[in-house]
Every structure is written in C-alpha cells, then in structure tokens.
Amino acid sequence: xxxxxxxxxxxxxxxxxxxxxxxxxxxxxxxxxxxxxxxxxxxxxxxxxxxxxxxxxxxxxxxxxxxxxxxxxxxxxxxxxxxxxxxxxxxxxxxxxxxxxxxxxxxxxxxxxxxxxxxxxxxxxxxxxxxxxxxxxxxxxxxxxxxxxx
Numbered sequence: 077x078x079x080x081x082x083x084x085x086x087x088x089x090x091x092x093x094x095x096x097x098x099x100x101x102x103x104x105x106x107x108x109x110x111x112x113x114x115x116x117x118x119x120x121x122x123x124x125x126x127x128x129x130x131x132x133x134x135x136x137x138x139x140x141x142x143x144x145x146x147x148x149x150x151x152x153x154x155x156x157x158x159x160x161x162x163x164x165x166x167x168x169x170x171x172x173x174x175x176x177x178x179x180x181x182x183x184x185x186x187x188x189x190x191x192x193x194x195x196x197x198x199x200x201x202x203x204x205x206x207x208x209x210x211x212x213x214x215x216x217x218x219x220x221x222x223x224x225x226x
Contacts, residue, residue: 110206117198117205120191125150127199129158130167130184130192138183140173167191 095101114124122130128148133139136147145155159182162168167188173179184192207215 113205114202117202119195119198122195125158126162129162130188133168133182133184134192138181140179141182144182
C-alpha cells in the first residue's frame with residue numbers, strides 16, 4: 077500500500093478509498109496480464125483451469141473429481157465443467173469408483189499425457205514472462221507472500 081500522504085499526517089483523516097490501490101484490484105490486474113500471456117503462448121486451446129486440472133491430475137491420478145477440485149482450488153461446479161470439456165476432448169477418462177458407485181475416478185488418457193508434454197515448455201515460458209519484471213529474489217518473495225495469502 078502507498079505510504080501515508082501529507083494530508084493524512086496533518087489532518088489525521090484517512091485517505092480517500094481508491095479501488096486501484098487495493099490488493100484485490102492489483103491481483104486481478106496481474107491475473108488478467110498472466111491470462112493474456114497464457115492465452116498467447118499455450119497451444120491446444122487450453123484454458124488456465126484446464127491446464128491446472130490436467131497437470132494436477134497427472135500428479136495425483138487416479139483420483140475423484142471432488143479431490144481434484146480441492147487440489148486445484150476449484151469449486152464443484154467449476155471442476156465438473158472443466159472435466160466435462162477435458163473428457164469431450166479425449167484428454168481425461170472416467171471410470172466408476174469400485175468403492176462408491178456415485179463417484180467417478182479420473183485418469184489421463186494417452187492424449188492427455190501428450191497434450192501436457194506438448195505444452196510444458198510454453199507453460200514455463202508463461203511463468204517466466206509473467207515474472208519478467210522481477211529479479212530472482214523478488215520472484216521468490218512474491219511467490220512466498222502470495223502463498224501466505226492463500
């Protein structure tokens with residue numbers, strides 16, 4: 077946040093509320109820039125949520141849709157839509173959970189593994205470009221601070 081203004085120091089009155097100085101506004105603005113970079117660099121018409129789901133599923137598969145949603149910070153409705161689209165594209169397959177017939181178990185298909193492999197370099201480049209204005213120490217600090225807010 078900006079430093080205290082001269083008016084605040086002398087009058088004791090708080091500064092006017094400025095939305096463009098608030099953390100939510102700044103995080104959203106940074107996220108919009110990141111998503112624009114992602115969309116310009118990533119192949120296979122993947123969205124940020126699809127990429128998150130695919131790469132996390134690769135790490136923890138087989139798993140339930142609910143568990144994948146928790147691991148990717150997506151609510152139930154969002155992860156369902158993401159998985160439905162990934163299944164339709166042939167990147168994810170579902171099978172019944174042998175212990176709970178109401179639950180589906182998710183796994184990547186061979187094409188799902190291939191789409192991740194094709195896009196890993198682009199994903200790394202997205203992160204690099206997003207953080208390009210920061211030196212290595214600033215990058216570590218920013219990521220650490222954001223993790224503390226999460």
